[in-house]
Amino acid sequence: MKKYTIKDIAQLAGVSKGTVDRVLHKRGKVSEIALEKVTKILNEIEYKPNPIAKNLKINKIYKLAVILPDAQKDSYWEPCSGAIKEVENEFQHFGIEINKFVFDASETSSFLETSLNVITTKPDAILMVPLFQKEAKEIVTKCNINNIKVSVFNNYIDSNYSNNFIGQDLYQSGRVAAKLMDMVLKKGTIGIVHIDEDYQNATHLQEKEKGFRSYFNSLNTLDYDITTIHLNYKKSESFNNSLLSFLDKNPNINGIFVTISKSYVVVEALKERASDIAIVGYDLVKKNIDYLKQGEIDFLIHQKPKQQVYMGLSYLAEYFLFDKEIPSQLLLPLDIVTSENVDGYLM
Template sequence: MSTIKEVAKIAGVSITTVSRVINNRGYINKETRQKVEKAMTAIDYYPNQIARALQKSQSYLLGVIVPDSNHPFFSELIRCVETYANDQNYKILICNSLGNSEKEANYISMLRQNRVDGIIMCSHTLDLDEYKKVKLPVISFDRIISPTIPYVGADNFRGGELATEHLIQRGCKRLLHISGPLKIDLLPNRRSDAFRLTCMKHDTPCRVIEGEPFKLTFDYYWDFIEQEVSNYLPETDGVFCSNDILAYALYIYATRHGIRVPEDLKIIGYDYHSFTRMLQTPKLTTIKQPIDRIGNALCSKIIQMIEGKNDNLLNNAIVDVELIIGDTT
């Protein structure tokens, strides 16, 4: 079996330099890195990850719990997290809670048993006290859990403000917001706050309809529109949706029922993930969350916590959002 000493000898560098290349630690110039990597390839050397983990009491594993990895937003977020983690020599374990609190609790237990170094929490079905019991570095996406658990999110209030202002500027007089689950205190609820306040500022009649938590499929949204939203559409000329799949479902429903978009009804979504970017007809007007920046922030901050490089009490991050104007407003 090849050894690190052989790699160092072939590359003409010290064992310490080889170790720094393997662990991606410290500055190594491009030429030296290439020599080490070429030497590793020549003798088929692979670092013993298990031995490294035991030596450092680290697994170099991160747990990522999401509501549904099949959803375009979370699949793109996972890709961004995985890319950043890989650059730092970490691997990820992906868990789908599917909006089930028991599954989420079981996954947390499983991740602890598998000695992950930290958990990125993107699913929030449990009570806050349950998260506080986790004796690992934890970072949250879009939820404030406690002062000792940092969070990352986009500027949800600004997103709601941008969406509502845009609809009013487009001439809408009777607005509707289809929100996410307001019963759970999540940062995206600030979108609804901004919607109401902006409508009040412009003296514009408005209504909020609350969606069910953690049901993220097109079929659910279609049924929800039929059962909960359709009766309000004749008296509505602008709708701010909590996500792009809901906005697209509303567009299809409206056009099938003789409601012209954007002439009769203007629709704006939220997210601007891969699904939205692929749509050509229509091109949705939406609020862009910078998923790459969110993913990088989640991963970099959890690694900083694991490696003791940052004070997690001050490790929160809110990233900017942007209005993307399409064909639906």
């Protein structure tokens, strides 16, 4: 296919090069007649602009901010830094600047303060984890007012606030966890364990529990009882006592579904007594992997935080550089990890 220059288009349309330039870059005034002539030729030759050349010429720096929980306090988020580095390297010659901001995932005020500070840096876009729904909506509203594009990952947020989500179907992941538990137990009492987060403000926990319960409700059987507990791990001794007390009150529990990445703390608490409780949880943090290999955890569902951040930032970069549309929702597969296949995820 022939490459047409502005000079070629001007000659074909019978107008000046300046007129073609103004039409292509949508700047300055152009008469209706001239606009029709140029547009007709552009359609005939199926003209497509070169986005790379365009952005090199503009020489603009696009600032992307990533807001996520502090990996020093929750190792689930550690792989995200690697994803940020990868995207920085891939787009280093195209004027993409990425800055990471972290907050304490156990403190709503930390999320709010960090996010407000990010807005003051005036980024072009923010990729964030809306861990706290109420506060996240406030932040997205402020971003919209300040013309800052927002994409979210890992957790849902109401589509009225942000219509760009990368992550997993959390409801379906709860159903998958239930199916795995059903395969192991066949019958019994199951405890759903939520750790550290404000359940009423945590849509991701709610969706996982809804999916889990939905699966067993659909079985139409009396073979299972399901009960829920909310625990705080800030003090491990208090956590252990609370969990063991919960088990004392529910002595028939033979399965536990842990809705976040801290399955290992449940395993460690259970070491204080002899038990044969099946555990299904999330995420390939080191201690979870160790206990999975030892048979203390039966299954883990891999949420792929690194892939979520990599894709989220890549989509934002390509949106600004090349005018590519960002998918409103990108759902990643639900990978079931066992002691037999976990090494393949660690390569």
